[in-house]
Amino acid sequence: MVVMFVDEARIHLTAGDGGAGCSSFRREKHVPKGGPDGGDGGRGGAVVLVAEVQTSTLIDYQFKKHFKATRGTHGKGSRMDGAVGEDLELTVPLGTVIRDDETGRIIADLTHAGQKAVVARGGHGGRGNTHFATPTRRAPAFAELGEPGEERWITLELKLLADAALVGFPSVGKSSLIARMSAARPKIADYPFTTLVPNLGVVKAGEYDYVVADVPGLIEGASEGLGLGHAFLRHIERTAVILHVIDLTGGYDERDPIESIGAIEAELSAHAEDLAARPTILIGNKIDMEGAREASAAVAAWAAERERAYFPVSAATGEGMESMMLAVGEVVRKARLTMEVSTAPYQAVYVYSPPEDEDLSVEMTAPGEFTVHGKHVERMVVMTDMNNDESVGFLQRRLRHAGVEPALLRAGAVDGDSITIGTVSFDFDAEGADEV
Ligand SMILES: Nc1nc2c(ncn2[C@@H]2O[C@H](COP(=O)(O)OP(=O)(O)OP(=O)(O)O)[C@@H](O)[C@H]2O)c(=O)[nH]1
Ligand SMILES: [Mg+2]
Structure with a gap:
């Protein structure tokens, strides 16, 4: 079972208007009326969506809803054409499906890094009056206006896979942590196996955003199917980073925190060899509780000896959370760098615009x-x-x-x-x- 949840955003895009063409005539000394010399307006900028590896959620589009590309500038005399408007590129995660709100039609499904979709086309620039001169109309005193840029509401839809999974024995505080890190609101209780199905949350920390999964607690024998075992170990297979949570108070079965690290890791590697090699961050939770600081010092020394990342935190008070979340963001970012990237650079998958020669x-x-x-x-x-x-x-x-x-x-x-x-x-x- 691979757990996914759907992240969705509705945004409004406006491409840039084309600049107007210019109507003007050459002015020279001793020449009463020169020929037409109005330049063309510049094309408006398009709004383009680009799939990018370092983006993993649609969280940016939950707050800002309106996006506009710049307009083309107007043409001028002396055959000076207006400047072309700049395209506005918006990055979205791989796997983003773009749907036109009005028609419900899928505009693009961006699956590879670097893939682009022109979702709102910039308006054409108007032609200057030079274009309208004919042998019988030598002095056309008009030019075209710029075409307005396309404008539309779209819905972005992303099926999320977790970047990082919170694993550990029951009741160590995995659900409490995801609740602190994200808007996820899983059930939290002081008995083991509170969590029965994984929860996902979108984390935003500094410049990072990533998806964390809170999975049911593991127990010894999980790799052989004990507890909720197998199903969730399979889920962890798909995440790039493991957040291994330990209870600094020993937890409900008074387990030594350092021993518990080995026990969980034995289950992970028994399930799949490469899980043990996955980038892992140790999180010592419940630092606010009595005796926890001493236990944490011991874990910190143990981790330092092995050059392993360790963060003491409290999901209850928030202590240590910020630096842990930033560190996870950095590890996720690095893990994504090794992801497969499409070799085709900047492939436009779909250019949104109905055919020009549409029937009259x-x-x-x-x-x-x-x-x-x-x-x-x-x-x-x-x-x-x-x-x-x-x-x-x-x-x-x-x-x-x-x-x-x-x-x-x-x-x-x-x-x-x-x-x-x-x-x-x-x-x-x-x-x-x-x-x-
Ligand atoms: N004092 C203190 N209590 C905590 C902290 N984090 C979690 N708890 C408590 O520990 C208990 C277990 O928390 P959960 O978040 O449900 O633990 P879990 O790891 O998700 O447990 P399972 O879903 O059963 O595997 C709850 O009573 C929490 O209130 C913490 O940082 N400090
Ligand atoms: Mg839980």
Whole structure:
């Protein structure tokens, strides 16, 4: 049995808007009106999710919910193009599934280190007026607006595997420790085998975050199936780091703390050889209790002789917890460095954007009212400066070119009907469109 629990976060992403194109004309001495020289707007930055080994939880996304990439800057005269907006990269743990909230569709499943998913695409920059010059229109006094960046709510979902497991005899305080280290709230009681199923908690300590499992107490013979034995030793197999907890008071069966270390380690290595070689941190718990400091000094000396990491703590008072949690974070970080990493650098698994050549369609929403759908035409509209007659005229021709007018006529639209494309509505004027 491998215990997993699901970490989830819902976040809102906004890609950068494209910068507007510029409408400008060359100015030279003695030349009354030079040709158009407006530069293009820069593309907006995208929001990109990157799978990273050193991130193991979605904890960062529990607090901050809104993320925005920078916009492209506007074009300028003298054919100066605007700067491209910077992509915003958000790191997520390996195994993060990204879902689009609106459609429920899976956008990406990032399983390898370095994999990237463009989740919100930056808007195109508007074209400057140089692009609209033709032999018959030498001085186009309009430019395109920038396209707004994509924006969406997504849900991140991660099935967690523990980085570290708290192991030890019953009642040493494993559940009390996870309760101190994380938001996990397992049952704690002064009798052995309180914990029957593992609990997982997300720990945040300094710059580290990692997942800790609190597993049922082990007893001698666990490796042969005694107690809750086998099932949980199997679980420990999958964790990179072992947090071996000892009760400095001797615990319910008055066991010598140092002897108890050997007893548990014998069970671990009897179960699987390599468990004994796993990075291990010894945690002496209940330092607040009578006689515990003397016992701790003995364990500390024993550990120092063997160059083993040892931290005396109290889950009850919090003493020693912070430095122990930081040390665990560091060992987990090192353990992750040896994890397999995809050799393919920066592989984009999925670029979120519907195909550009999506079919154009016309929908009658009410008698005399029509809505035109189509990514391409919607983009034309949103990038048009509606306050500029010349650019509106240009839009009309482009729409006709894209087949909007025949599609409207086929759908039964007549002069004067209300037409909506994206955010803009206007009256249908088939005749007028012809004249432009
Ligand atoms: N004084 C003191 N008591 C503690 C401390 N940590 C745990 N305890 C007590 O020790 C008892 C056992 O604690 P648990 O956290 O349930 O121990 P456990 O290791 O999870 O036990 P099992 O789930 O049965 O294996 C409880 O009565 C706790 O209140 C501590 O640091 N100081
Ligand atoms: Mg417990």
